[in-house]
Amino acid sequence: MRTNHTISINHSKCVGCGMCVNDCPDKNIYLEGSKAVRRADDCLMCAHCLAICPQNAVSISDFEDIPEDLNSFSPIDGESILQLIKRRRSVRQFTQQTVSDELVQKILQAGQYTPSASNEQDVSYVVIRENLAEYEQLALHALQLGKPVVNVFSERIKKSEIDEHFFFKGAPLVIVVKAFSVVDGALAAASMELTAQAMGLGVFYSGYFSIVTRFSSKLKNRLGLQKNERVAATLVIGHPAVKYQRTALKERPEVLYD
Ligand SMILES: Cc1cc2nc3c(=O)[nH]c(=O)nc-3n(C[C@H](O)[C@H](O)[C@H](O)COP(=O)(O)O)c2cc1C
Structure with a gap:
């Protein structure tokens, strides 16, 4: 369940690249001079700004977990x-x-x-x-x-x-x-x-x-x-007590290509 969080932008790290501005689905961030600034506190709290910032300038308060570096994740095909x-x-x-x-x-x-x-x-x-x-x-x-x-x-x-x-x-x-x-x-x-x-x-x-x-x-x-x-x-x-040898047969779905 969502609790109250506050987004902070560290202006000594922010270089004004605008990535957070472009990616914010709530249009809640804008550039003032060369620094990103939030408009209001009541955004989606989706943390796209935190996730995208190349300078790691954005932080959000009151989460129990810390953001993990996606560059350390194994590639998935x-x-x-x-x-x-x-x-x-x-x-x-x-x-x-x-x-x-x-x-x-x-x-x-x-x-x-x-x-x-x-x-x-x-x-x-x-x-x-x-x-x-x-x-x-x-x-x-x-x-x-x-x-x-x-x-x-x-x-x-x-x-x-x-x-x-x-x-x-x-x-x-x-x-x-x-x-x-x-x-x-x-x-x-x-x-x-x-x-x-x-x-x-x-x-x-x-x-x-x-x-x-x-x-x-x-x-x-x-x-x-x-x-x-x-x-x-x-x-x-x-833990399964069975092992399947082959995939199931499922009906091909009806798909409309338009
Ligand atoms: C929403 C949902 C409810 C289900 N409820 C039951 C259930 O109460 N008991 C059960 O044995 N299987 C249940 N199933 C499993 C389905 O019977 C099963 O997904 C379906 O027969 C296709 O088999 P598969 O999952 O092995 O491909 C449920 C599956 C879904 C998606």
Whole structure:
């Protein structure tokens, strides 16, 4: 969630190149003489000015993280990203191995660095490891309450065997993605899923869990859902007990070239 930050431009470093002026989507910076100057404090706080400045003259207060130097990042080729996406499958069989804290933090970072509309950063997370069975029991109860509605959402659930592992399939980790904008939450979840799979983990979206949270005040309270906040996605994560040999067959999308 966004907190108040202040952007400072160090005029002893600023050379007036104008890069921040040209890149600011809010038109919140202008040149006065040969120095960049901000117009107001209530900008998007997107930090493009900080990211682009060749002189490192821009700083922003009150973030827990510090900017990392992108020149130190390894190069990434598009073919590898495409292969990652093609390789990705919904994994529903997991080993007993727990997911390390380090991996959990990296998955959360993938969500943190995903864009959000108006840079709202309205996405937050519940990491469930200790109390998975308890959540699954609450979800089963909520499913009974909401079954007529859930049936409308999915014909498949009528055919499903609903046991105590229906929602999480015995995985050691679940990350519930909460958001005021479901689009923001879903985008964060997609980044997290791909990052987790790239790190050798298996993931599936428990859409049924996300849906049943709407019928249970106990689940809403437990997840700390605020008014107008929704579960955008539920990521079920663990070390995969399966290995796929080839890509899935997916329909070619309809594309209009105009
Ligand atoms: C939003 C969403 C919700 C989903 N919910 C469930 C679910 O509740 N249970 C489940 O087993 N799979 C769930 N899935 C996985 C889909 O069934 C799966 O993505 C689809 O069958 C294609 O398989 P693939 O992901 O391996 O390509 C969900 C996927 C998405 C994107």
